[in-house]
Amino acid sequence: MSLFIDSVKAREIFDSRGNPTVEADVILSDGTLGRAEVPSGASTGEKEAVELRDGGQRLQGKGVSQAVNNVNTEINKALHGEDPFNQAHVDQVMIDLDGTPNKARLGANAILGVSMAVARAAAKATQQPLYRYLGGTDLELPQTFHNVINGGEHADNGIDIQEFMITPVERTSFRDGFEKIANTYHTLKKVIEKAGYTTGLGDEGGFAPDLKSSTEALQMLHDAIVKAGYTPGKEIAIAFDAAASYFYNRETKNYDFEGKTYTPAELGEYYIGLLDKFPEIISIEDPYGEEDWDNFAEFTKKYGHRVQIVADDPVCTNPKLIREAIEKGMANSILIKLNQIGTVTETLEAIRLARKNGYTTMISHRSGETGDTFVADFTVATNSAELKSGAPARSERVEKYNQLLRIEEELGVDGTRLAHFPDNVKFD
Ligand SMILES: O=C(O)[C@@H](CO)OP(=O)(O)O
């Protein structure tokens, strides 16, 4: 007899910020267990699917007992007897059951936990690793982006850019690239200490020194790359996520950034000044606020040939919004977060849509994470070429990279199985 979903069950666990989150179990008719843990963002996009928290939506730190209860009652009843190998159908059953456009009734945290756990159970039942079950053959390891200096909503310091990332370019294997990143991270610690700052960590495991400006942060990254023995741009490049929604002034429509006010055009010039000063910057995420689509598109028109421009908050992994962004010519890359949209199937649709239109995709963790390594397998399965998952420190981040090391071992160390920026992007 063919396998079916026997039951689903959830519980409240805690994430890397010590906030409650959902863990879901899917049990198949032969007893196979698939389990998944749901991450949680801090700098969330307005249009993200709803993370259901007790006492209201998106109340950081509040419990998730309603979401857990929805899994244990309604979702459990609806999925009993369903085919675990038909992910699209299972996800659609939950979307229909929820009945809202943004998963506000059952909670995207409830639905995503089950969606990921179904994929895990199906992979396990067919004795395949998750990346293989979801992705088939001909897979490659991504280029990883590591947030090593934290600012914005992720740290209590004076820097308004949220994430300063380093990424390995020239490397002989995934392991080789990761070792270079770890060396640079350790050197960065010394650079920060030498400059007289503290080396406490932000939410994503990067350092959170109380620097005066983002330029100072970039200079420190540059110095750390050189001191670690690498050539900036050649072996290690830089990327940043401005998360500009958080310094967008909705009244004046300007940007209040590190003590000054910038018009949208001035902000564009500021970014380009950074690119001129640090040519090793290869990717900029959310340079403009999530409501400021016109300036985001304008910036892409002017500079999209020169740098990867990633859209996160404006599109929230939502295929409908991604389609609109593409029509507008906004960004040339889409950030992909499973919990922004709430099912595995819709996330796959978002990736396909972006790719089909010549956009790159960067899969992403959330600032509140768990030990779950789903995104590592998912990045490989979708040949997404890029993954950001925080610093090469703190186990909830490093677990993802360790999983990629294991996957590399299974796929075989082979230079042709490595995504290499900018080969996967068509820039001048
Ligand atoms: O803005 C982002 O890209 C993310 C992940 O780094 O942060 P958060 O999870 O807080 O939304």
Ligand SMILES: [Mg+2]
């Ligand atoms: Mg972002």
